[in-house]
Amino acid sequence: xxxxxxxxxxxxxxxxxxxxxxxxxxxxxxxxxxxxxxxxxxxxxxxxxxxxxxxxxxxxxxxxxxxxxxxxxxxxxxxxxxxxxxxxxxxxxxxxxxxxxxxxxxxxxxxxxxxxxxxxxxxxxxxxxxxxxxxxxxxxxxxxxxxxxxxxxxxxxxxxxxxxxxxxxxxxxxxxxxxxxxxxxxxxxxxxxxxxxxxxxxxxxxxxxxxxxxxxxxxxxxxxxxxxxxxxxxxxxxxxxxxxxxxxxxxxxxxxxxxxxxxxxxxxxxxxxxxxxxxxxxxxxxxxxxxxxxxxxxxxxxxxxxxxxxxxxxxxxxxxxxxxxxxxxxxxxxxxxxxxxxxxxxxxxxxxxxxxxxxxxxxxxxxxxxxxxxxxxxxxxxxxxxxxxxxxxxxxxxxxxxxxxxxxxxxxxxxxxxxxxxxxxxxxxxxxxxxxxxxxxxxxxxxxxxxxxx
Numbered sequence: 001x002x003x004x005x006x007x008x009x010x011x012x013x014x015x016x017x018x019x020x021x022x023x024x025x026x027x028x029x030x031x032x033x034x035x036x037x038x039x040x041x042x043x044x045x046x047x048x049x050x051x052x053x054x055x056x057x058x059x060x061x062x063x064x065x066x067x068x069x070x071x072x073x074x075x076x077x078x079x080x081x082x083x084x085x086x087x088x089x090x091x092x093x094x095x096x097x098x099x100x101x102x103x104x105x106x107x108x109x110x111x112x113x114x115x116x117x118x119x120x121x122x123x124x125x126x127x128x129x130x131x132x133x134x135x136x137x138x139x140x141x142x143x144x145x146x147x148x149x150x151x152x153x154x155x156x157x158x159x160x161x162x163x164x165x166x167x168x169x170x171x172x173x174x175x176x177x178x179x180x181x182x183x184x185x186x187x188x189x190x191x192x193x194x195x196x197x198x199x200x201x202x203x204x205x206x207x208x209x210x211x212x213x214x215x216x217x218x219x220x221x222x223x224x225x226x227x228x229x230x231x232x233x234x235x236x237x238x239x240x241x242x243x244x245x246x247x248x249x250x251x252x253x254x255x256x257x258x259x260x261x262x263x264x265x266x267x268x269x270x271x272x273x274x275x276x277x278x279x280x281x282x283x284x285x286x287x288x289x290x291x292x293x294x295x296x297x298x299x300x301x302x303x304x305x306x307x308x309x310x311x312x313x314x315x316x317x318x319x320x321x322x323x324x325x326x327x328x329x330x331x332x333x334x335x336x337x338x339x340x341x342x343x344x345x346x347x348x349x350x351x352x353x354x355x356x357x358x359x360x361x362x363x364x365x366x367x368x369x370x371x372x373x374x375x376x377x378x379x380x381x382x383x384x385x386x387x388x389x390x391x392x393x394x395x396x397x398x399x400x401x402x403x404x405x406x407x408x409x410x411x412x413x414x415x416x417x418x419x420x421x422x423x424x425x426x427x428x429x430x431x432x433x434x435x436x437x438x439x440x441x442x443x444x445x446x447x448x449x450x451x452x453x454x
Contacts, residue, residue: 004073008046011083015042027230029238033373035223036397037086040345040365044281045079048274052076052283056275061287064331068287075286075347081355082346085362092363093370109371109396115419116392118426120185125425129418130182130197133175137204140168144207152255154208159337166311172213173411175201177418179217184391187221206252215249220394224387228380250278281344284327288343288351291330297352301326305406309413323348323407345404361404368400 019034051057052072057065093102119126143164144154151157158165179201186194198217205213226233226241250265250272272278304321312319319325324340331341343350345365349357375393379386395415402412 004076005050007080008049008076011080012042012046015046028227028377029229029231029233029235030223030226031373032223032227032376032394032397033090033369036369037083041079041083041086044279044344045076045083048279048282049076051274052286054275056271057283059271059275060277060280061283064287067290068283071286071289072282074289075282078350078355078358079282079285079344079346081358082349082362082365085359085364086366086369087362088359089363089366090370091366093367105367106371109368110375112395112399112415112419113375113389113392115422116181116395117388119419119422120181120388120392122422122426122429123185123191124429125422126178126181126185127193127197128425129178129422130201133171133178133201134204136167136171137175137201140164140171141204141207150207152207152252155339156337159339162311162313162336168208169410170414172205172208173414174418175205176213176216177411177415179205180221180391183217183221184224184387187225187387206255214252215245218245220397221387221391224376224380224390224394227376228386228390246273253278281342281347284341285343285347287331288327288341288347291332292351296354297321297326299352301348301352302406305409308410323405340407342405348405365400365404368396372396 015034015038023029023031023034049072052075053069055065057068061068096102119129140154144151144157147161148157154168158168179198182194182197182201185191186198202214202217205217222241222245226238246269247262247265250269251262253272254260254264254268268276300321301323304318305323307315307318310318312322312325322340323343325335327341327343328335328338333340346358346361349361372393376390379389379393382389398415399412402409
């Protein structure tokens with residue numbers, strides 16, 4: 001145990017030194033590489049590692065906390081392999097072999113940013129999608145309010161009413177995607193209708209009961225904005241921004257359980273951060289390991305995610321092997337009432353294929369983060385629609401999240417579906433355009449921008 005604590009401290013110090021050498025000293029107070037490596041590897045695994053053994057975890061786990069604590073060391077070591085893979089993947093991306101591998105991979109990865117930028121550059125298409133989202137939210141919330149009254153926990157309602165769950169999940173993913181695109185366009189174009197669309201969709205999501213939905217709308221755009229500021233934002237100011245963001249996230253969580261006093265957030269926030277369920281990846285992974293019999297799943301949870309478009313109650317396979325069902329059942333929870341445990345970025349890979357898969361998943365994360373980091377920084381140094389270009393790259397992080405934790409894979413299908421529908425809507429508006437008048441065109445030359453940033 002002493003050796004692991006020593007390794008933990010060395011890893012944290014190494015990350016801090018690297019941040020000051022490769023980010024801070026180069027004029028950035030924050031960038032995507034260091035932020036998401038910190039969130040996915042350093043904070044939840046290294047900083048919270050000692051806290052995962054504390055008896056205060058009884059607050060969230062009850063009598064299971066001792067059982068989870070016994071497997072914290074194993075979970076920590078597994079996640080270290082994932083972190084090593086991230087560093088290897090990032091280093092491989094930086095290599096210049098002169099054979100065009102990175103250029104080809106960039107072209108493949110940029111398919112998603114290209115589609116995102118096309119959506120944002122078409123105001124009628126984006127507003128049409130926002131209107132569809134609002135109508136969908138209104139339909140779902142009308143059913144929810146009729147049955148449960150006005151409340152802020154649609155997620156819990158859909159757990160015991162599974163027929164509404166797929167539609168609610170689709171509406172949430174759809175709304176987050178469109179709202180964040182509207183916000184990015186507003187930053188560049190300052191169009192009030194885009195800000196109104198973002199606010200309206202965010203207000204509706206308050207009743208869905210998932211704090212992450214609200215955070216996702218503003219997180220990526222906010223980070224892109226901070227990256228663009230470079231030295232103009234100090235560490236203290238950056239800390240204040242982070243504190244305000246956490247305050248809002250935890251307050252939304254309190255609304256879900258019927259607590260409305262903002263003052264309680266200051267009391268509960270430290271406990272929630274270190275011993276609650278907000279950043280419990282390592283502790284949850286340890287708890288899953290404590291129940292696991294050592295038999296690899298061999299891709300079953302990933303296969304269940306591939307068929308995420310089929311509702312669980314219609315598919316016995318998905319109702320058995322979906323990640324949320326598997327982890328909830330292993331821990332003795334009722335999967336119809338509990339959404340499952342969160343094994344972090346590397347837990348599912350380990351349960352399916354072992355340490356090799358953990359390292360490969362880390363390498364995949366490293367490659368995607370390097371591409372996002374490079375693309376955002378390049379976009380922020382160019383003129384024109386900087387925020388829209390920068391934000392479009394961040395969707396690659398969602399792709400990683402959907403693959404690493406397969407319970408969110410349905411949001412990947414939503415993304416692809418939104419881009420396909422957007423193409424149809426753009427085509428329809430083009431047909432309706434007056435003769436001799438050019439239809440909606442992309443602002444700027446996105447293709448040349450992406451190729452230059454490679």
